[in-house]
Amino acid sequence: MPGPFLAAILTTILDNIYENWVDKISQAKGKKKKEIESFINEGVYQIDKLKEDGWITDIKYDDEVKSMLKTRLCIAEKKKLLLITSEYLLM
Numbered sequence: 001m002p003g004p005f006l007a008a009i010l011t012t013i014l015d016n017i018y019e020n021w022v023d024k025i026s027q028a029k030g031k032k033k034k035e036i037e038s039f040i041n042e043g044v045y046q047i048d049k050l051k052e053d054g055w056i057t058d059i060k061y062d063d064e065v066k067s068m069l070k071t072r073l074c075i076a077e078k079k080k081l082l083l084i085t086s087e088y089l090l091m
Contacts, residue, residue: 029054
């Protein structure tokens with residue numbers, strides 16, 4: 001278990017990351033920081049509400065995303081799309 005000094009440093013780092021993240025989302029979405037913090041604390045998980053409130057533009061199923069990628073990359077629909085998975089990254 002880290003000592004109190006290390007715990008304080010880690011808390012400060014995480015607080016800074018969180019503040020920066022909220023600030024970037026605020027700028028990108030044109031929303032106030034308080035709105036973003038409320039959204040995070042509410043834990044909204046209804047996709048329709050996320051779209052309605054402007055948090056996301058759309059949502060797709062896995063197969064739809066792969067099909068879109070194939071079209072964009074000019075890969076025949078019947079060919080397999082090569083993906084890098086988290087298992088590959090852990091090698």
